[in-house]
Amino acid sequence: MKQNSQLSDILHVLLHMAEGESPATSEALAAAMQTNPVVLRRLMGGLRDAGFVVSAKGHGGGWVLSCDMDRITLGDVYQALGAPPLVSLGFREDRPTCLVAQAVNDALAGAAQEAEALLLKRFGAVTLATLSADFHRRMAQHKASGHTSHTSHHHHLKEHTA
Numbered sequence: 274m275k276q277n278s279q280l281s282d283i284l285h286v287l288l289h290m291a292e293g294e295s296p297a298t299s300e301a302l303a304a305a306m307q308t309n310p311v312v313l314r315r316l317m318g319g320l321r322d323a324g325f326v327v328s329a330k331g332h333g334g335g336w337v338l339s340c341d342m343d344r345i346t347l348g349d350v351y352q353a354l355g356a357p358p359l360v361s362l363g364f365r366e367d368r369p370t371c372l373v374a375q376a377v378n379d380a381l382a383g384a385a386q387e388a389e390a391l392l393l394k395r396f397g398a399v400t401l402a403t404l405s406a407d408f409h410r411r412m413a414q415h416k417a418s419g420h421t422s423h424t425s426h427h428h429h430l431k432e433h434t435a
Contacts, residue, residue: 282306296335323353348396360385
């Protein structure tokens with residue numbers, strides 16, 4: 274089963290936007306996500322509706338963050354994406370009167386609900402600013418260890434599109 278990486282992808286894109294010095298086009302952001310710009314624009318629409326990003330058309334246009342990173346939690350981004358399923362467990366439902374299936378489904382459903390509640394709580398405690406600080410800490414460690422790749426101060430969006 275294919276995993277849904279939209280939340281991870283959008284968080285990656287948002288951090289690139291925060292690090293960028295100019296608006297990022299849908300095409301550049303989509304290339305970083307390895308998806309179609311139409312898909313990117315649909316996902317960004319939810320973030321725009323939530324007030325986290327704005328876009329401008331035309332030459333020099335693109336997407337930019339519209340509020341401080343410390344005000345946007347992973348939970349906020351998750352909700353803006355339409356709250357996709359976090360836990361993907363399948364349930365045997367072809368025999369709804371089977372008492373064994375009922376017991377198994379109830380146990381799995383309860384565990385899945387607990388896991389989702391824990392994830393959402395954690396998502397509410399982590400901001401884009403937290404992710405950005407972690408990125409900068411990792412970049413400093415990377416540079417201090419003498420690595421030559423990605424040694425500029427920022428990890429650039431163009432590195433995804435080259």
